[in-house]
Amino acid sequence: MNPKIWLSSPHMSGGEFNFVREAFDTNWIAPLGPHVNGFEHDLEAFTGVKYAAALSSGTAALHLALIMLGVQAGDEVICQSFTFSATANPIVYLGAIPVFVDSEAETWNMCPDLLEQAIKERIAKGRKPKAIIPVHLYGMPAKIERILEIARQYEIPVIEDAAEALGSSVNGKNAGSFGLMAVLSFNGNKIITTSGGGALISDEEKFIDQARFLATQARDPAPHYQHSQIGYNYRMSNVCAGIGRGQMQVLGNRVAQRRKVYETYLQFLPEFSHIEFLQEPQGYFSNRWLTTILADPQKNNGITRETIRLNLEKENIESRPLWKPMHLQPVFQNYPNYINGVSEKLFNNGLCLPSGSNLTKDDLDRVIVNIKKLF
Numbered sequence: 198m199n200p201k202i203w204l205s206s207p208h209m210s211g212g213e214f215n216f217v218r219e220a221f222d223t224n225w226i227a228p229l230g231p232h233v234n235g236f237e238h239d240l241e242a243f244t245g246v247k248y249a250a251a252l253s254s255g256t257a258a259l260h261l262a263l264i265m266l267g268v269q270a271g272d273e274v275i276c277q278s279f280t281f282s283a284t285a286n287p288i289v290y291l292g293a294i295p296v297f298v299d300s301e302a303e304t305w306n307m308c309p310d311l312l313e314q315a316i317k318e319r320i321a322k323g324r325k326p327k328a329i330i331p332v333h334l335y336g337m338p339a340k341i342e343r344i345l346e347i348a349r350q351y352e353i354p355v356i357e358d359a360a361e362a363l364g365s366s367v368n369g370k371n372a373g374s375f376g377l378m379a380v381l382s383f384n385g386n387k388i389i390t391t392s393g394g395g396a397l398i399s400d401e402e403k404f405i406d407q408a409r410f411l412a413t414q415a416r417d418p419a420p421h422y423q424h425s426q427i428g429y430n431y432r433m434s435n436v437c438a439g440i441g442r443g444q445m446q447v448l449g450n451r452v453a454q455r456r457k458v459y460e461t462y463l464q465f466l467p468e469f470s471h472i473e474f475l476q477e478p479q480g481y482f483s484n485r486w487l488t489t490i491l492a493d494p495q496k497n498n499g500i501t502r503e504t505i506r507l508n509l510e511k512e513n514i515e516s517r518p519l520w521k522p523m524h525l526q527p528v529f530q531n532y533p534n535y536i537n538g539v540s541e542k543l544f545n546n547g548l549c550l551p552s553g554s555n556l557t558k559d560d561l562d563r564v565i566v567n568i569k570k571l572f
């Protein structure tokens with residue numbers, strides 16, 4: 198059997214180990230320490246966002262952002278439907294109600310027109326949304342400038358889910374720097390990883406101070422342990438932050454490598470198939486976290502994305518359908534939604550191909566040859 202080709206596996210540079218060793222040598226094995234501060238500075242410098250709090254996960258960052266915006270049980274929060282469930286789960290942790298909004302076909306992210314319709318209808322029902330969560334899915338930025346314009350008009354704060362989009366930008370402005378707050382993830386399969394971790398970033402210091410406070414069990418300033426609020430154990434460990442510092446040294450390089458993977462598929466697959474790709478609109482720059490393709494069986498002699506996926510699986514190659522939209526998930530299907538059919542169609546026809554920055558030319562050849570045989 199050929200060796201396994203993963204969808205998106207961790208890619209260490211070697212530099213991480215020096216930081217981790219330093220954490221051990223100095224006995225900073227705690228959910229705070231110099232690497233946590235250093236990693237936060239690295240994130241601030243890279244994104245251009247003024248303040249960052251390193252946390253235990255992207256999900257935790259989103260949970261804290263919603264808490265700080267005062268989201269409570271019964272409140273409504275607008276959420277992109279075409280995403281990973283981690284975008285929506287924290288809304289439900291708070292007893293609040295996700296209102297799912299479908300995508301537009303150009304970036305596959307939250308449709309601004311549908312967003313505006315949803316806001317108007319919720320306000321007419323006396324249920325003005327407390328926040329809007331657009332996502333930059335697969336690294337492709339959403340139509341964030343339009344979304345912000347609408348959000349400003351109705352005075353609703355935006356939390357950007359940039360978990361998949363570190364290194365992406367629109368007209369030179371980085372994903373994560375548009376919203377009032379933004380969420381990053383360093384889970385094992387993301388463009389860089391701390392094995393598990395996340396961050397909340399914002400230009401407003403008060404949110405980041407408050408996030409650090411809530412993430413360390415909300416301790417009041419007193420010599421004993423005193424609490425006036427419910428806290429969380431959401432801080433990143435100094436060991437994980439050490440891995441993150443090593444990864445930040447190669448982030449630019451990882452983006453370039455992922456983009457090269459995309460370019461390779463783009464160059465070869467359309468030669469023999471009607472496979473379609475997600476293109477960058479003018480001024481958009483995607484980190485190409487995952488290369489995603491659309492295979493319409495009507496254009497491809499009945500070959501579906503499942504035909505391709507199962508065929509790759511036989512060759513020990515991992516691929517995966519696109520995210521199943523939240524409004525089609527059993528656990529979320531009874532929440533309000535504003536749907537135009539775009540994300541459902543993407544889910545039916547879409548596949549994520551192996552996209553790791555550590556894929557070799559031979560790995561990519563194996564994927565391409567396998568698909569070519571099918572066609």
Ligand SMILES: *Cc1c(COP(=O)(O)O)cnc(C)c1O
Nearest residue numbers: 254255256281283360382384395
């Ligand atoms: C990975 C991811 C998250 C959650 O991040 P974790 O660090 O895994 O909690 C949130 N949103 C999206 C779109 C993601 O891909």
